[in-house]
Amino acid sequence: MRPSSPAEGEPDIDRMENHDGAVVPDGPTAANVSGPHPTKLSGAGCATGGSASPLDFGAMPTFRAPRGTRDLLPPERAAFRRLETIATDLTERYGYREIETPLLEQTAVFERGVGAVTDVVEKELFLIAPRTEEAESWALRPEPTAGIVRAYIQHGMQTLPQPVKLTMTGPMFRYDRPQAGRYRQFWQFDVEAIGDAGPAIDAEIIELALRFYGEAGLKRVEVHLNSIGDAACRPAYIEELTAYFRGHVDELPQLERDRLERNVLRLLDSKDPAMAALNAAAPRITDRLCGPCAEHFAAVKTHLDTLGIAHVAEPGLVRGLDYYTRTAFEFYAPGREGQQQALGGGGRYDGLVELLGGRPTPGIGFGVGLDRVVLALAAEDVATPPETRPLAVVVGADPAATADRLRIATDLRAAGLPVRAELTVRKLGKQLESAARDHAHFAVILGDELAGGQVQLRDLEAGSQQLVPLVDLARKLAAAAKSHRHGVGEG
Ligand code: AMP
Numbered sequence: 001m002r003p004s005s006p007a008e009g010e011p012d013i014d015r016m017e018n019h020d021g022a023v024v025p026d027g028p029t030a031a032n033v034s035g036p037h038p039t040k041l042s043g044a045g046c047a048t049g050g051s052a053s054p055l056d057f058g059a060m061p062t063f064r065a066p067r068g069t070r071d072l073l074p075p076e077r078a079a080f081r082r083l084e085t086i087a088t089d090l091t092e093r094y095g096y097r098e099i100e101t102p103l104l105e106q107t108a109v110f111e112r113g114v115g116a117v118t119d120v121v122e123k124e125l126f127l128i129a130p131r132t133e134e135a136e137s138w139a140l141r142p143e144p145t146a147g148i149v150r151a152y153i154q155h156g157m158q159t160l161p162q163p164v165k166l167t168m169t170g171p172m173f174r175y176d177r178p179q180a181g182r183y184r185q186f187w188q189f190d191v192e193a194i195g196d197a198g199p200a201i202d203a204e205i206i207e208l209a210l211r212f213y214g215e216a217g218l219k220r221v222e223v224h225l226n227s228i229g230d231a232a233c234r235p236a237y238i239e240e241l242t243a244y245f246r247g248h249v250d251e252l253p254q255l256e257r258d259r260l261e262r263n264v265l266r267l268l269d270s271k272d273p274a275m276a277a278l279n280a281a282a283p284r285i286t287d288r289l290c291g292p293c294a295e296h297f298a299a300v301k302t303h304l305d306t307l308g309i310a311h312v313a314e315p316g317l318v319r320g321l322d323y324y325t326r327t328a329f330e331f332y333a334p335g336r337e338g339q340q341q342a343l344g345g346g347g348r349y350d351g352l353v354e355l356l357g358g359r360p361t362p363g364i365g366f367g368v369g370l371d372r373v374v375l376a377l378a379a380e381d382v383a384t385p386p387e388t389r390p391l392a393v394v395v396g397a398d399p400a401a402t403a404d405r406l407r408i409a410t411d412l413r414a415a416g417l418p419v420r421a422e423l424t425v426r427k428l429g430k431q432l433e434s435a436a437r438d439h440a441h442f443a444v445i446l447g448d449e450l451a452g453g454q455v456q457l458r459d460l461e462a463g464s465q466q467l468v469p470l471v472d473l474a475r476k477l478a479a480a481a482k483s484h485r486h487g488v489g490e491g
Contacts, residue, residue: 068176068184079374079384080187084169086215087189087368094208096167096191101147103171104128107137113146113323113356118263124174126184140173144190145323145349145365146356152194153358162195162361169370181340181372191346192365194353199296202327202348202364203303209331209344209366210309216373217382221331221343224314225304226286227297228265230325230350233290238264240283248278265318271339284315296326319345323352327364333376343376344368390420391481393435396446399425404446408455408470412444415474417481419444436460442477 065071072080091098107127114121126140141147148166151157157164169189178184191208193201206223213221229237242264249257253274256267268279289297304311311329319328330345346366353361377384394409402423409421420438422431428445435443445456449467457476458465468476 066184068178070183070185074387075384076374078387079377080370082384083189083216083370083373086212087167087169090208090212090215091167091191094165094204096165096193099148099151099166099168100170101141101144101151101168103173104138104140105147105150107139109146109150109356110139110142113149113352114143115263115323119176120174124176126173126175142174143172144168144170144188144367145192145352148190148192148365149194149349149352149356149358149363153353153356157194158353158359158361163193163201163363164195165191165193167191172367179340181375183371187370188367189344189370190365190367192363194363195361196364197350197362198327198348198364199299200303202300203307203309205346205364205366206304206311206329207307207309209346209368212368213331213343213373217377218333218343218373218380220334222334223304223309223311224317224330224332225301225311226314226317226328227289227293227300227326228318228324228328228347229285229289229293233288233293234285234325237283237285237288240288241265241268244282245278251278268316268318279316285318286313286315293326300327319347323349323355325350329366331368333380336376336379341372342369343372388418389439389441390435391418391440392442392444392477393420393422393431393438393440394444394446395422395428395431395435397428397448398446399427399431401446404450408444408446408473412474412477415478417474417477419477442480444473 088098107125110121110125120142124142126142128138128140130137148168152164152166167190170187171185172188173185175184176182189212191205193205210221210223228234242260245252245260245264245267249260251274252260252267253272256270256272256275259266267275268282270279286297301311314330317328317330319330324347326348328345328347331343332341333343344366346364348362348364350362351360352363353359392412394405394412396405402425405421406423409419412419420440422434424431424434432443441459441461443458443460445458447456449455453470454467455470455473456465457468457473
């Protein structure tokens, strides 16, 4: 993880409550939600109707989504769904199985598994206020790996054939200062391969992430790569790095000075311009890897070469989470490499299973930030698929005959067809307008013929219409849906 803590001098979050909308893009608003769902309500006919004044939708709503969280309205949810489908197809192809862990864990899982001296735990953990009778402390998950590894140990997955390849997609929570691309609730597509020391699987997992971006429509995502050593070589490096920065302590911004004695690696991925020259001249971990780590790193690169995957060497990439060892990587779109622009990241965590109480077991994984992928797709004008539309809408000449419309739509849906019923009591003309607004392909029109077991089937795209026996209706619609032909007569 790139450090996602507020930079020095950023305003305190709790004093920013009035500026919500200014800093956090909330995604689509009701005004740009298209589709079949009415976004404006009418005060008339309101069942509660205690007040004489009509509802005023121009006023500030009483309640809003919590700061840093947002509603995914239908168009954005459709974009997420598309990414989830790509993730599911891809992980199945690569032999990963889905897991779902709770949104909350014992706080200690993150304190140990992520590291107590990290922003994610120190500042960004969403702690759940305990009830008085509860002895345990819980926190919303800021990242998926610690919880998945906890589940791996708890359910004895060490006895399964290794590696155990698991995938999960869901929301994560970090109490950070919200801004574009940084939310307090965000979504990750996550992949973990536990029980394989690599190096081949390191390359495989990086290739899998790149294929995900490619299939999503981001063709030019780059992988930034580093090795951060292991328990054999990192302590000596950390000492050397600490000595180096102590020698330059007067040049360090306050925030970095505070971090120096607690988590010196974090200074390396500081985005403070004052740190650029110091970091460029800092000792590099890749020059100080122990023999086995150096061999592993070289082999990862050979495997990537074999797959034709170029990488950007990034000696400052240390990631903010303590549990990483050896391979560390992040994904960026070229030219968009700022602090809130990592599209995903991951790495090897050979010490984590043991840290959480299991037998020593290596592991590697990555998390893709789906919110950021959606933002990047929009920035690159990659079209997201249109929302699903009904194949047909059942309308009727008699506005009051809602039971007939409901019954016939129900039968068609039972036959597996996406069909909407016009259940509002209004004139046929209005019902047909509504069907057209939904971009329905067909209108099933109920009229006098219904008594004889027939309906009018109007092809709204072709403008043709024919009388169809009710018994044939589902078959005809299904055939039209399958062939994508417009003329209903061809079914
Ligand atoms: P990390 O474990 O911090 O590297 O997170 C993995 C990925 O999740 C990052 O590369 C981002 O794409 C995404 N991500 C992390 N934090 C946030 C956040 N606060 N809001 C949106 N996306 C995030």
